[in-house]
Amino acid sequence: xxxxxxxxxxxxxxxxxxxxxxxxxxxxxxxxxxxxxxxxxxxxxxxxxxxxxxxxxxxxxxxxxxxxxxxxxxxxxxxxxxxxxxxxxxxxxxxxxxxxxxxxxxxxxxxxxxxxxxxxxxxxxxxxxxxxxxxxxxxxxxxxxxxxxxxxxxxxxxxxxxxxxxxxxxxxxxxxxxxxxxxxxxxxxxxxxxxxxxxxxxxxxxxxxxxxxxxxxxxxxxxxxxxxxxxxxxxxxxxxxxxxxxxxxxxxxxxxxxxxxxxxxxxxxxxxxxxxxxxxxxxxxxxxxxxxxxxxxxxxxxxxxxxxxxxxxxxxxxxxxxxxxxxxxxxxxxxxxxxxxxxxxxxxxxxxxxxxxxxxxxxxxxxxxxxxxxxxxxxxxxxxxxxxxxxxxxxxxxxx
Amino acid sequence: xxxxxxxxxxxxxxxxxxxxxxxxxxxxxxxxxxxxxxxxxxxxxxxxxxxxxxxxxxxxxxxxxxxxxxxxxxxxxxxxxxxxxxxxxxxxxxxxxxxxxxxxxxxxxxxxxxxxxxxxxxxxxxxxxxxxxxxxxxxxxxxxxxxxxxxxxxxxxxxxxxxxxxxxxxxxxxxxxxxxxxxxxxxxxxxxxxxxxxxxxxxxxxxxxxxxxxxxxxxxxxxxxxxxxxxxxxxxxxxxxxxxxxxxxxxxxxxxxxxxxxxxxxxxxxxx
Numbered sequence: 001x002x003x004x005x006x007x008x009x010x011x012x013x014x015x016x017x018x019x020x021x022x023x024x025x026x027x028x029x030x031x032x033x034x035x036x037x038x039x040x041x042x043x044x045x046x047x048x049x050x051x052x053x054x055x056x057x058x059x060x061x062x063x064x065x066x067x068x069x070x071x072x073x074x075x076x077x078x079x080x081x082x083x084x085x086x087x088x089x090x091x092x093x094x095x096x097x098x099x100x101x102x103x104x105x106x107x108x109x110x111x112x113x114x115x116x117x118x119x120x121x122x123x124x125x126x127x128x129x130x131x132x133x134x135x136x137x138x139x140x141x142x143x144x145x146x147x148x149x150x151x152x153x154x155x156x157x158x159x160x161x162x163x164x165x166x167x168x169x170x171x172x173x174x175x176x177x178x179x180x181x182x183x184x185x186x187x188x189x190x191x192x193x194x195x196x197x198x199x200x201x202x203x204x205x206x207x208x209x210x211x212x213x214x215x216x217x218x219x220x221x222x223x224x225x226x227x228x229x230x231x232x233x234x235x236x237x238x239x240x241x242x243x244x245x246x247x248x249x250x251x252x253x254x255x256x257x258x259x260x261x262x263x264x265x266x267x268x269x270x271x272x273x274x275x276x277x278x279x280x281x282x283x284x285x286x287x288x289x290x291x292x293x294x295x296x297x298x299x300x301x302x303x304x305x306x307x308x309x310x311x312x313x314x315x316x317x318x319x320x321x322x323x324x325x326x327x328x329x330x331x332x333x334x335x336x337x338x339x340x341x342x343x344x345x346x347x348x349x350x351x352x353x354x355x356x357x358x359x360x361x362x363x364x365x366x367x368x369x370x371x372x373x374x375x376x377x378x379x380x381x382x383x384x385x386x387x388x389x390x391x392x393x394x395x396x397x398x399x400x
Numbered sequence: 401x402x403x404x405x406x407x408x409x410x411x412x413x414x415x416x417x418x419x420x421x422x423x424x425x426x427x428x429x430x431x432x433x434x435x436x437x438x439x440x441x442x443x444x445x446x447x448x449x450x451x452x453x454x455x456x457x458x459x460x461x462x463x464x465x466x467x468x469x470x471x472x473x474x475x476x477x478x479x480x481x482x483x484x485x486x487x488x489x490x491x492x493x494x495x496x497x498x499x500x501x502x503x504x505x506x507x508x509x510x511x512x513x514x515x516x517x518x519x520x521x522x523x524x525x526x527x528x529x530x531x532x533x534x535x536x537x538x539x540x541x542x543x544x545x546x547x548x549x550x551x552x553x554x555x556x557x558x559x560x561x562x563x564x565x566x567x568x569x570x571x572x573x574x575x576x577x578x579x580x581x582x583x584x585x586x587x588x589x590x591x592x593x594x595x596x597x598x599x600x601x602x603x604x605x606x607x608x609x610x611x612x613x614x615x616x617x618x619x620x621x622x623x624x625x626x627x628x629x630x631x632x633x634x635x636x637x638x639x640x641x642x643x644x645x646x647x648x649x650x651x652x653x654x655x656x657x658x659x660x661x662x663x664x665x666x667x668x669x670x671x672x
Contacts, residue, residue, distance in 0.1 A: 078574075079571055079574075079575075099571070099574040099575050100574050100575070100576075100578055100582075104575075105575055105576065106571075106575045108572060109568075110568065112566065112569050112571065113572075114569060114572070114587060115569075116590045116591055126576035128586075129573075129582050129586065177576065177577070
């Protein structure tokens with residue numbers, strides 16, 4: 001693949017009208033969702049959702065199954081109409097406008113390639129429907145297939161292609177129409193790990209080269225962090241947090257976000273004063289301000305930010321209850337005052353050792369109490385096997 | 401050696417069944433078609449087929465018209481059914497199948513009571529002082545009878561193929577700019593073609609060889625080749641009947657071969 005291919009895409013599809021658009025009226029907000037609400041069979045799927053997406057942004061909707069991320073995508077595509085609220089694309093109200101009148105293309109979860117058409121005709125589909133001149137169709141399809149490395153596959157039937165090739169056809173079929181916005185509904189879910197990683201990089205590169213808006217849906221937090229400019233974390237039909245991947249990881253807004261993105265120890269604390277939080281009767285220096293005096297808070301400490309020290313040097317101390325080698329680091333579970341902490345460290349104490357822990361002030365993150373307080377963040381029931389089981393369950397589920 | 405013997409043994413009941421119920425009757429038909437009353441070989445019955453040219457053409461025309469009407473009526477129903485909720489699908493399926501639980505003769509007979517001069521429709525019209533219409537005994541009545549009786553055989557195969565069309569394909573078509581018409585033309589029609597072909601086959605074949613419907617709902621002017629064959633056998637002229645049957649079969653085979661040229665897809669279609 002590599003940069004040569006991407007250069008191709010740039011030359012062929014970076015069209016002049018894009019520049020004109022940026023200068024147009026509504027700054028550069030390309031999608032706006034205002035107070036979107038929708039329910040199916042009395043079950044609330046989206047609840048008063050508000051969101052603005054900038055032109056040229058790579059936005060990811062991230063959340064567990066049933067959080068409403070796919071529904072949000074379908075509302076932008078036009079397949080689903082919201083019960084309440086406004087959908088504004090490129091400055092125009094789009095409520096009730098059918099998908100075929102929207103300048104938006106979608107890459108579907110299982111690609112939805114047309115089985116009765118060959119590769120060439122699949123890619124040409126959108127152009128043929130829109131009555132593009134035959135010669136132009138041929139030029140654009142051929143160029144597009146070349147840029148996704150499928151030259152020579154024109155006459156192949158869809159069912160004779162591998163998963164990765166089908167994925168490329170799906171990308172080509174969408175991009176050949178020069179959409180303003182590309183929607184991607186868990187497009188990498190069906191690929192194996194290696195191919196998935198390659199496609200992540202490739203998609204990100206395509207997006208950067210073309211400069212069009214990508215809205216990407218996934219339940220894979222790592223995928224979201226590594227590809228996106230902006231991550232929208234969703235749960236139970238509500239947006240939990242919007243921010244850059246760094247913000248989401250380093251400054252989670254509540255216990256749900258902290259738990260869903262990466263590993264975290266989430267503890268009960270009391271904010272004694274600005275930059276001073278108390279946990280387990282011990283006061284820790286931190287860097288957060290703006291809380292009431294003695295306000296109960298959730299405290300997040302990432303496992304990799306905890307230093308293992310000798311018992312006497314530690315701010316807190318406890319007994320190692322398990323240790324697992326993970327390659328780069330050891331994963332240590334330590335029982336401190338009946339709370340199981342997860343620590344990732346290159347040190348390897350033995351099970352049963354008493355160790356101390358020390359946390360640098362800038363690595364203590366304070367969050368307001370929320371509906372998710374107390375639900376996550378303790379590793380007392382943690383095991384690798386459980387983690388694996390949870391993962392499988394999420395992978396297998398389909399979303400409405 | 402042993403395994404191939406075993407295999408033949410396992411296949412034996414099927415081969416026997418085929419022989420008794422398919423090959424033997426065909427051979428008997430062919431035998432009668434090529435012999436005269438005293439059992440001597442002759443081509444005269446086959447060659448005399450010209451006498452029945454009109455009836456053959458009429459049968460073909462009626463069958464083609466009935467098949468087309470059935471297709472046009474069934475296609476939207478099948479599409480609507482396949483896109484409905486599962487519970488709705490079940491109810492509609494039941495409604496489609498329900499008439500088939502009754503005997504064909506009874507179903508056809510009940511149409512005569514609706515269509516005849518003193519029947520339901522004419523009594524109703526007479527109520528408003530309208531002169532009774534000639535409904536029964538017309539080609540229209542015969543075609544109506546065929547459409548009514550054979551429509552389930554068109555709906556079911558089309559419906560079956562359509563349920564296999566994934567909704568995401570229709571969404572993809574819409575996403576790529578297709579309105580309703582383009583979606584139908586470019587995705588639904590091509591993907592449902594195997595069902596359409598089997599539907600046409602399953603309606604055309606019994607229509608072209610039908611005999612009872614044309615007798616009950618039609619008249620002397622609407623007799624079809626099936627009626628003639630039945631009459632010849634009733635009159636114990638087996639040789640003419642067999643010759644006509646054989647020609648009929650050839651006509652059907654040719655029709656199906658022509659139809660097969662429209663599809664090279666082999667799943668879903670019940671073809672030769």
